[in-house]
Amino acid sequence: MTTTPATDVRPTLQGRRSPYIFEDWDARIFRVNREVFRSDEVFARERSRLWDRLWLYLGHETEVPKAGDFKQRTLAGRPLIFCRDANGQVRAYLNSCPHRGTILCRETEGNAKTYQCFYHAWTFANTGELVGIPDPGAYPPERGFAAQMGLREVPRYENYRGFVFVSFSVSGPSLREHLADARDYIDLMADHSEQGLEAIPGTHLYGIRGNWKLAVENAMDGYHFSPTHVTFVEYLKTTGYVTSDEGGLAVTLDNGHSVLVFSGHGGRVGMQWEPRFGEAERLQVEENVRTLTARIGKERADRVSHTSRILYVFPNLLLFDIEGLAARQLEPTAPAYTEVRAWELAPAGEPAEERALRIKILGSFIGPGGLATPDDVEAYECVQRGVVATAGDPRPEVDWSDISRGMERESRGEPARNVDEAGIRGFWRHWDRLISAP
Amino acid sequence: MTPVTRAQVEDFLFHEAALLDEWRLDDWYALFEEGATYEVPTTDRPDADPEKAQFYVSDDYELLGARVKRLKSKHAHAENPHSRTRRLITNVRVGQPADSSLPVYAAFLIYKIRDGNVDSFVGRYEHTLALGDRLRFRKRRAVLELEVLRPGGRLSFIL
Numbered sequence: 001m002t003t004t005p006a007t008d009v010r011p012t013l014q015g016r017r018s019p020y021i022f023e024d025w026d027a028r029i030f031r032v033n034r035e036v037f038r039s040d041e042v043f044a045r046e047r048s049r050l051w052d053r054l055w056l057y058l059g060h061e062t063e064v065p066k067a068g069d070f071k072q073r074t075l076a077g078r079p080l081i082f083c084r085d086a087n088g089q090v091r092a093y094l095n096s097c098p099h100r101g102t103i104l105c106r107e108t109e110g111n112a113k114t115y116q117c118f119y120h121a122w123t124f125a126n127t128g129e130l131v132g133i134p135d136p137g138a139y140p141p142e143r144g145f146a147a148q149m150g151l152r153e154v155p156r157y158e159n160y161r162g163f164v165f166v167s168f169s170v171s172g173p174s175l176r177e178h179l180a181d182a183r184d185y186i187d188l189m190a191d192h193s194e195q196g197l198e199a200i201p202g203t204h205l206y207g208i209r210g211n212w213k214l215a216v217e218n219a220m221d222g223y224h225f226s227p228t229h230v231t232f233v234e235y236l237k238t239t240g241y242v243t244s245d246e247g248g249l250a251v252t253l254d255n256g257h258s259v260l261v262f263s264g265h266g267g268r269v270g271m272q273w274e275p276r277f278g279e280a281e282r283l284q285v286e287e288n289v290r291t292l293t294a295r296i297g298k299e300r301a302d303r304v305s306h307t308s309r310i311l312y313v314f315p316n317l318l319l320f321d322i323e324g325l326a327a328r329q330l331e332p333t334a335p336a337y338t339e340v341r342a343w344e345l346a347p348a349g350e351p352a353e354e355r356a357l358r359i360k361i362l363g364s365f366i367g368p369g370g371l372a373t374p375d376d377v378e379a380y381e382c383v384q385r386g387v388v389a390t391a392g393d394p395r396p397e398v399d400w401s402d403i404s405r406g407m408e409r410e411s412r413g414e415p416a417r418n419v420d421e422a423g424i425r426g427f428w429r430h431w432d433r434l435i436s437a438p
Numbered sequence: 439m440t441p442v443t444r445a446q447v448e449d450f451l452f453h454e455a456a457l458l459d460e461w462r463l464d465d466w467y468a469l470f471e472e473g474a475t476y477e478v479p480t481t482d483r484p485d486a487d488p489e490k491a492q493f494y495v496s497d498d499y500e501l502l503g504a505r506v507k508r509l510k511s512k513h514a515h516a517e518n519p520h521s522r523t524r525r526l527i528t529n530v531r532v533g534q535p536a537d538s539s540l541p542v543y544a545a546f547l548i549y550k551i552r553d554g555n556v557d558s559f560v561g562r563y564e565h566t567l568a569l570g571d572r573l574r575f576r577k578r579r580a581v582l583e584l585e586v587l588r589p590g591g592r593l594s595f596i597l
Contacts, residue, residue, distance in 0.1 A: 206591030369494035
């Protein structure tokens with residue numbers, strides 16, 4: 001919905017930083033104007049300044065394991081073909097016939113040597129070349145017509161350890177520069193197995209009636225875990241699971257990324273045993289950790305195996321390295337609507353019993369049918385419905401959400417805890433830098 | 439053993455639908471034999487095996503019990519207050535019994551109403567019933583025909 005523009009909001013608070021963010025370290029106050037969740041104008045600005053410019057997570061290369069495999073995927077509103085070509089190279093094409101713009105590939109996934117547009121039967125190799133036009137004599141071959149009309153790739157494409165990113169901008173920092181210190185946390189995930197990770201079949205595809213940034217806030221918010229997921233925690237307790245928030249940190253990284261680290265969070269399939277995993281898995285975990293230690297050394301193996309993390313990669317990716325491994329992609333379609341796609345990842349080549357356990361354990365927690373994620377969805381949707389109440393309120397202090405938790409501790413020089421809101425503040429600062437700049 | 443008729447299977451499925459629409463979850467859980475499972479595959483892998491693929495729901499008997507316990511709690515926020523649901527179960531077919539198991543198939547259309555939204559979930563059941571003095575679920579599998587769980591992206595209720 002459209003409401004009073006945020007620029008017309010005049011907070012009584014001093015030290016306003018932008019129309020959207022207020023940050024005052026003397027008062028230890030950080031607030032976000034709720035217009036960011038409602039406004040069509042903000043949404044359009046995000047589309048042009050974030051989604052059309054930055055590196056976006058497309059998918060994991062193992063989703064298209066064999067030459068010719070393809071999947072349709074819409075990213076930043078643009079329909080794409082995510083595929084592996086005949087030479088084994090992973091690619092991302094615009095799913096739009098270069099001829100007249102028709103959706104070229106209409107199967108959601110499959111395997112194909114060529115893509116043929118049904119409209120005028122132009123045919124393209126999965127390596128991109130235009131290989132067939134009915135009645136080609138109408139286009140003089142000496143003019144090089146076919147060579148100009150191959151499949152359009154995304155402007156930029158890069159792969160970091162199997163995680164494929166694309167950018168709709170022809171220029172800008174490299175993917176490595178964009179990921180910066182987030183790379184270390186991706187490495188910790190990728191290091192689970194010498195053979196790398198693979199995406200398990202079966203994608204969670206769901207829509208939420210909420211702004212995409214609410215999903216980011218929720219994932220970088222350890223504060224909500226106990227009250228929101230009380231029923232899940234009660235279930236875990238019945239299985240002999242012990243958890244603690246002690247020692248957990250929130251780490252703000254450059255370029256808008258952030259990570260929550262959980263050290264008192266037990267139970268990681270394949271890496272850290274807990275009673276609900278069963279006795280067979282206990283032995284498998286011991287063997288896995290031995291192998292891991294031999295491969296990457298004890299210090300790093302301890303990090304890989306015994307801490308859980310949730311990494312947010314600005315703007316559209318959340319990586320969960322918790323009971324299991326998962327990637328969640330956010331695709332905003334409107335200020336109050338977001339499509340979510342989520343894949344479970346696993347060490348390639350792990351034993352079948354461990355794979356089955358991994359799927360079961362992670363599935364009990366996350367996803368639209370899990371015992372926890374539906375309550376997160378309820379939270380996004382209730383915030384989206386609730387922030388309408390304060391829209392256009394004549395009192396200038398009312399239409400702001402508070403994200404101040406932990407500033408007092410941080411101002412004493414103590415590290416940010418994952419049950420505080422430092423990770424969320426880091427996100428908002430970066431978002432604001434990109435959105436509020438002239 | 440007297441063959442089970444389609445009418446008996448329909449009575450069982452209609453009774454189950456009523457229990458779920460009335461949120462009588464303990465009575466519903468009692469329709470499962472010990473060791474039974476409840477599965478909802480993802481929309482892109484409707485035929486998958488829950489040991490090899492990610493599912494929306496893949497509960498063993500114990501986890502299903504935990505799901506029921508959770509949904510009865512006022513802290514199951516996604517369903518507090520409960521959604522209104524109405525299940526239309528139709529096109530019931532009965533397969534060939536083997537040992538003590540009976541495959542049954544049905545179409546479902548479930549309306550879920552909450553917070554001003556009416557969401558519909560359409561799909562098919564591919565259950566295995568346990569034959570005995572009364573019918574029970576051995577495997578209860580709900581397969582969505584939807585391409586995406588859109589827009590009501592949560593299976594916080596029983597599908």
